[in-house]
Amino acid sequence: MEGGCHSRTGNGRRPAEQRAWHPASLLGRLDRADRDRLLALGTRVPHPADQVLLREAEHTDHVLVLLQGLVKVTGHADDDREALLAVRVRGDLLGELAALDGQPRSATVTTCGPVVTQVVTRTAFLACLRDRPRIAHAVNEAVVAKLRAATTHRVNFIGCDAATRLARVLHHLAMTYGERDGDGAVIRWPITQPELATMAGASEPSVQKALRRLRAEGVVTTGYRSIRVEGLARLRSIGYPDL
Template sequence: MGLLGDELAFGRALTAPEYESVIALGHRKQYPADASLLTEGDRTGHVVIMNRGWATVSRTTDRGTTRLILGLRGPGELLGEMAALDNHPRSATVRALGTVEATVIGGDAFRRFLATHPRVSGLVIRQLTFRLRSADQERSALASLTVLQRLASRLTELSGATAPGPYAPPVPGTGHHGVVVHLAQDELAATVGATREAVAKALRLLRAQNIVRTGTRMVEILDPELLALLAEGHRE
């Protein structure tokens, strides 16, 4: 399972001159927490490059009453490229997870830039391929893993020591001894395709084994090794 973007985000894969040229195409914009950067179903064609902050990528389920979080996007990530390239409605909603600063680039300007910069065009294709593969892995996990396994896998991913994300390492004097993931239970449920009740039950099991500790909008990882084993389907 993979919620975070490509290890080498679009913005960080560009050379300095390429990055400056791309950023010069658009304008900077700040989004408050919970604001929509892009909205599912819209027929807009601009793209967004994240400069600071994090955002969730989600779409409504077939029933139309719940949402499934498909990914977390952070600094350097390119968003909205599919609609910019194929002129179809937006396939997902991107919502700010805290304050976000981004560069907004019109679709026409972005397409013209790609036409004259084949290396950058190749990076966009690589990103699309990576996200399609990640989506296939997510569908496989939904079909084959339990909620506990999916949750353990997600928490392991988000708390990885080398992975960027909405988490924080332990800080002296805070009372936290492990990595803290700052997501509410309903948000965690949306990242693993489960109900909030099912995730709450899985978290109770993890708390009972002293693997995690929970609080308001946070899950502290106390035993990352055992959590990783659960994610892989092992049993004690």
């Protein structure tokens, strides 16, 4: 639990879930007292890779706080293809819309590697929001941020070709979720070319061609379950040539 942030493992390191939370995540928006309050709710549960945590259209209303690992959020498009909508990192809240409005799940959440979540019932979650205004405010901010990101994603792709869209997707992923290293960044989670295609709103062959070009130009390199951006400035100039 985050409240034990001064403890260490046997090798002197902090446990993974006790390191700094991503500042844009829900837990990153909270002070220590409110984090401890939220993390005192529910039950901690480990999950293996490729496990569905929440399923689109199902009638469940609990929420999950992501303590370790990464998950992907997907939905079904009109042609029944699976579209990658977002990635969530440690500290993020999952499933809050169904808890807030009582409606079916709007998307599917699947683990990208082993993860740990805190499972909180709707009753406990809503009571916490009523009792802790600062937590309620942080949840509202997180929901609004997700909606703004979705809107920006759609607007940014109007009138762009596949190569530009891919560059913007990779730049966003690297800046938001990547491990920064100077002008480079590593995205350490498995993302397939079909998933990149759905995020870029382009066909898979078009994305494959654009990715080959980025590799040939030394802008990105791909490895096992990872993508490394060698030059963020160069990638940004490809994605946003008018800036």
